[in-house]
Amino acid sequence: MKTNRPQDRLHLGRKISYGLPAFALAMVGIPVYVHIPKFYTDVIGVNIAWVGAILMGVRLFDAFSDPLMGVVSDRTHTRMGRRRPFMLWGSVGLAAATFLLFVPPHVTGFAAIAWFAMTIVALFAFWTVVTVPYEALGPALTRDYTERTSLFAWRDGLLIAGTLLAAASPVLIEGLQGNAATAAAQRQKFLWIALLYAPLLIGTCLWCVLRIREKEDGKESSTTLTISNLRSVGRNRPFWILLTAYMIGALGSNLPATLILYYVQYVLESSRADLFLFLYFASGILMLPAWIGVSRRIGKKNAWLASMAINTLAFSGVYFLGAGDEWAYAVLVVISGMGFGATLALPSAIQADVIDYDEFLTGRRQEGWYIGIWSVVKKLAAALGVGTGLTLLGMAGYTPGQVQPPEVIQTLKVLYALVPSVCNAAAFAIALAFPISPAIHRRIVESIALMKQGREVADPLKT
Incomplete structure (x- = not known):
């Protein structure tokens, strides 16, 4: 049975429309995180x-609000669908909050x-x-294995493009400002960023809402937290393997994102942090089409590995750098960035296949439930990474704008380079056990179709 049914094929315009909000979210996310x-x-x-404490606390609270949002989204029925109303009106609130965070009043204490x-x-x-x-x-939007890879590649390609532009825009704004080192210039820079990014959030979400039509595909379930839900998630072994590997990798990747500005200024003694960010994300987006081609040849799991x-082998070398090693750092950043785009796009595409396996197990489509759990893990990793990184840096004796003592320098090197490399190595080892290949995914989709016809089928992972 073929899985590339005509209704599963997505035109390029739909893929781009779906990916545009990721572009705007990345534009905002990079300043927030970095x-x-x-x-x-x-x-x-x-x-x-x-x-550090506030960021850890808000991310912990934020993590546990995600499953609730997944439940609300799954159970919503409107003329616009289950997902699009929240995207539209939520983007307005997000734009307002972004502006207020980026443009604080002149207050202290x-x-x-x-x-x-x-x-x-x-x-x-x-x-x-x-x-x-x-x-x-x-x-x-589609159940086709290859189409999903392409869809999420476009989404994450646009996410990386937004990240790239977000990394470049502070450099451009500072170039126009002249003396960008003063507090007043920094405030002015963030005012311009807010004025540019906040309307972009609303505009891209509006475009996606207008251009994308939701599919009510499959039997909707009650997504409240029940014993039945927990049992179905517990039986989904591929989900737990993917989730565990992703969480450990995300824990490591959040530390460099938070600490790069501190590392570049105080370890490398350089003022080119935004340039290095640009190089990292540029190499990621340039390599992404190649990774999609690789995933089609060897499968998403192997490409992800x-x-x-x-990414890990190159970034581990950063630990051994010191003051003045800008060129060595730039080379390692570019090589590490070559793997970055795939580490973003491929887990999302793999996650969609895991949701299909859940439908085989339960007979229900529960995207919101699984996405909510995924978001909890992602944000718990972010909370631990951001909160721990900044708190330990403070405990080591960090003082803004001063020459840092050796304890701070060593803490920065360990947190920025060594811990992420260890986390990524552990994630790699766990991901080796992920069982869904392209052939098995085809059997999952075929089994779901047969079940809808009332026929009994064996578990595709056990045949």
Whole structure:
């Protein structure tokens, strides 16, 4: 039986329309994850330990709100569908929260801490409202193995493009400003970023909502937390293998994202952090089409493993660098970035196949439930990575704008390079056990079709 039915094929325009919100979310996400912590510690004057604790707390709260959003999205019925209303109206709140976080008032002390806490909570709350339905929308658009790989490649390619532009735009703005090192210039830079990015969020989500039509494919389930739900998730062995590998890898990858500005300034003693970010993401987006071709030849799992190996082996060398090693760092960043795009796109495509296997086990489509769990893990990893990284840096004796003592330098090197490399190596070892190949996925889809005809079929993973 063929799985590439005409209704499963997606035109290029639909793939791009689906991917555009990821472009805008990346444009906002890079400043939030990379620049905002250092902006609030070094410019606004919030203690680094407070920034780390607030970020950890809000990400923990945010993580557990994701399954609830998945439940609400799965059970929503409107003329616009289950996912699109949240994407549309949530983007408005997210744009407002972004502006308020990026453009704080001139306050100090407790008022600055409170402003940071309130605005970052609002931002991540609306982020959940947008992203959980958005990610749940993708797997329902097509069931074809190759089409899904292409769909998520376009989405994550646009995400990386947004990341690339987000990395480049601070450099461009600072170039126009002249003296960008002052606090006033930094505030002005973030004002321009907010004015550019906030409308982009609303516009791309609106375009996606208008251009994408949801498919009500499969029998909808009750997605409340029940024993039945837990049993079905517990039986989905491929999901747990994928989730565990992804969580450990994400835990490692969140540390460099948070600490790169500190590492470049205080370990390399360089002012070119934004250039290095650009090189990393540029190599990632340029290599992404090649990775998609590789995944079609050897399967998504094997391509993912290869990308993790390249990313990890190159990045581990960063631990051994020191002051003045800009060229060596640039080379390692480019090589590491070659694997970056695939480590983003392929787990998402693999996750969609895992959701198909859940439908075989339960007879129900539960994208929102699985995406919610996935988001919990992703945000728990982010909470631990961001909170632990900044808190340990503060405990080591970090002082903004000063020459750092050896303890801080060594802590930065371990957290930025060594811990992520160990995490990625562990994730690689776990991912080796993932069982769904292209042939097995075809059997899963065929088995679902036969079950809908009332026929009994064997478990595709056991035949």
